[in-house]
Amino acid sequence: MGLIRSIFFGLISGLILFSMNLDGSEAREFLVGGKENSWRISSSPNELIEWAEKERFKIGDSLVFKYDSKVDSVLEVDEEDYKKCNKNKPIKEYHDGNTKIELNKAGPFFFISGSTGHCDKGEKLEVKVLSHKHSSIGESSPSIAPKPSPKVSSPKVLSPPVLTPAEAPKSSAAGLNFRVVDISILVIVTMVALAMV
The missing domain is CATH 2.60.40.420 (Cupredoxins -  blue copper proteins)
Structure with missing residues (x-):
């Protein structure tokens, strides 16, 4: 069981770091x-x-x-x-x-x-x-708003805010960024739930 948790936490950490690097924060x-x-x-x-x-x-x-x-x-x-x-x-x-x-x-x-x-x-x-709220990578082409995060049944867990079409990222790459972040949040919530068991 300890090996499975170690692998699981390693994957989670990697996914979180990957999603952080997609934020387009490199100055130009x-x-x-x-x-x-x-x-x-x-x-x-x-x-x-x-x-x-x-x-x-x-x-x-x-x-x-x-x-x-x-x-x-x-x-x-x-x-x-x-x-x-x-x-x-x-x-x-x-x-x-x-x-x-x-x-x-x-x-x-x-x-x-x-x-x-x-x-x-x-x-x-x-x-x-x-602002950082409105900026994202590859903003030259429009895209559709990202899908909302899956709902979590636990009443103690807050789900991330859903963007309105006016706040939608300006590119498909930015849409990918939000999907990765949504997945990261879902994985973190799952990880917390498993740790509580």
Whole structure:
């Protein structure tokens, strides 16, 4: 009986570690605009905004701004200064030409050019960072919501929350992640029940 329990606990531990590694927590670097020297006045005033809307930013990701430091800079500003292109009271200022900024919290980040008149001509960027609750791996393709976890008959065990379609993961890989987590929870509940016997 002891050997069976050891094997069972080993399998459970492996499954839990595997499911934890599927959470897509690896931070990524994004080159602003998707190409070198995109931090500049563009022929399309919405180019940077459109680029940012296509990307999915998570906590821990970084933005890399590449630009000519002799003529430009990057200012992190609040929303009001972003809308008004006000560069007088930045949150942070960068002048090195190769600026890397970590997105360390969920919510919006606002950046404008420090060069006079550049922001008014479209050299500005708003980035929306997803919370861990809303971010998952491979978010580029939609998927259906995961199936709810099987019900456990024990009244002492709480089942995990079921996601609504609005909170559904954004890819089939993320759906796999939730199924593995659901299986892990079911196995843990089973393991606890066996330990009580």
